[in-house]
Amino acid sequence: MLDIAEELHRWVGQGRDVAVATVVAVGGSAPRQPGAALAVDGGGTAIGSVSGGCVEGAVYDLCVQALDDGRTVAERFGYSDEDAFAVGLTCGGTIxxxxxxxxxxxxPAALAAAAAGETAALARIVAGPDGLLGRALLVRPDGSYEGSLGGPPARDRAAAGAARALLDAGRTGTVEIGEDGSRCGQPLTLLVESSVPAPRMIVFGAVDFASALVRVGKFLGYRVTVCDARPVFATRTRFPEADEIVVEWPHRYLEAASAAGGLDGxxxxxxxxxxxxxxVPLLEVALRLPVAYVGAMGSRRTHEDRNERLREAGVTEAELARLRSPIGLDLGARTPEETALSIGAEIVAHRRGGSGVPLAGAHTPIHHDGPPDPAGGPGDTAREAVAGEL
Incomplete structure (x- = not known):
């Protein structure tokens, strides 16, 4: 639900009647993950998606019914091979x-927090005894919470603790607690949706390729900073879509951002x-930080020369193994836009554990959620230089 929090918060603020369908579990090749949502207001307007189109019509009808009778219900949708027109997921999964x-x-408070970019988690009962479905807690980073799941106070404390653990990791997922707050008794399944500030992309070098990469980064949901020591290039005119433009030596800015707690995993x-x-001074700092991805542009000759300089500066082989250079996947890219696309594709593959190879003819999963390899991650065999001496 929090993935459409901004629009939902606006609807609630306007006094609209709203019903929301949220994906709470998936199986097989389902197109959306837990937390994805479809919302319908009293006038029949819909936003969001739970399946990418497969079962939207049926879920829409359930939202309309919830607006009418005020009831919370759980429903499972899966593949139907008996009737081509039956409601089901043609991809073969279940949600x-x-x-x-x-x-x-x-x-409403959770929607307001998410819309404002605050860190918070919404924990809702999605499976358990009758009458408890949909009961919710709003959990803050310090462990404090609002609302109640009903029952003994230990239930709320256990739920808040479980939700905070997912919130600390910035993850959305399901957890189980006992009905009485312990691990004993009938289990309750909670969907915990985490709202955290957008992840950061820092682009060093105010070049033409950077302008295209800023646009790709924004499209992928990053908060994008451009940093360059040359004020004539690092300007708002050149980078109108960047969230922040910094004129500073790159390694000094990165050291300051790290010291201020402005970076994360x-x-x-x-x-x-x-x-x-x-x-060299920038990568000497970057490769020792616990960030998700470090990539550097350049030809293979530039890459080898840069690696030698980094070794001379004391960077270890293990640290060098984290460097994605030449940056990007092998798309045959030439233009700044194509190059930015290849970089964005590598970042997604690294984040999701993808191989970077074509899906056609491959026997790899379409959706990946495995953690990347800390020594460089999946996709190394597919990674190539962007074309030419950049």
């Missing part, structure tokens, strides 16, 4: 959906400066 009206409680660093006097 479990919770459908509930938004009428008071902590859900989701941060991606893209080094496009293509100049040893910037690249």
């Amino acid at each position: 479990d959906v919770l459908v509930s009206p938004v009428r008071g409680g902590v859900v 989701r941060t991606v660093l893209c080094v496009l400066t293509h100049d040893a006097k910037f690249d």
Whole structure:
């Protein structure tokens, strides 16, 4: 639900009647993950998606019914091979959906927090005894919470603790707790949706390739910073879509950002400066930070020369193994836009554990959720230089 929080928050603020269907579990080759949502207002307007189109019509009808009777219901949708027109997922997977009206409680507060970019988690009961479906807690980063799941206080404390663990990791998923708050008794399944600030992409080097990469980064949901030591290039005119433009030596900015707690395990660093006097001190810092991705632009000759300079500066082989260079997947890219696409594709493959090979004719999963290899991650065999001496 929090994936469409901004629009839902606006609807609730306008006093609209709203019902929301949220994916709470998936199996097989389901197109959307837990937390994906479809919302319908009293006028029949719909936003969001739970299946990419396979079962939207049936879920829409369930939302309309929830608006009418005020009930929260759970429904499972799966593949039907007996009737081509039956409601089902043609991809062969299954999804479990919770459908509930938004009428008071902590859900509006959770939507407001997510819309404002605050860190918070919404924990809802999605499986358990009758009468408990949809009960919710809003959990803050410090462990405090609002709302109640009903029953003994230990139930709320256990749920808040479980939700905070997922929130600390910035993850959305399901957890189980005992009905009485312990691991004993009838289990309750909670869907915990985490709302965290957008991950950061820092692009070093205010070059033409950077302008295209800023657009790709924004499209992928990153908060994008452009950093360059040259004020004539690092301007708002050149990078109107960047969230932040910094004029500073790259390594100094990165050291300051790290010291201020402005980086985390989701941060991606893209080094496009293509100049040893910037690249070497910057990468010496970057490769020792616990960030998700470090990539650097350059030809293979530039890459080898840069690696030697980094070794001379004391960077270890294990640290060098984290560097994605030449940056990007082998798409045959030439233009700044094509190159930015190849970089964005590598970042997604690294994040999701994808191989980077074509899906056609392959026997790999379409959807990946495995963690990347800390020594460089999946996709190394597919990674190539962008074309030419950049």
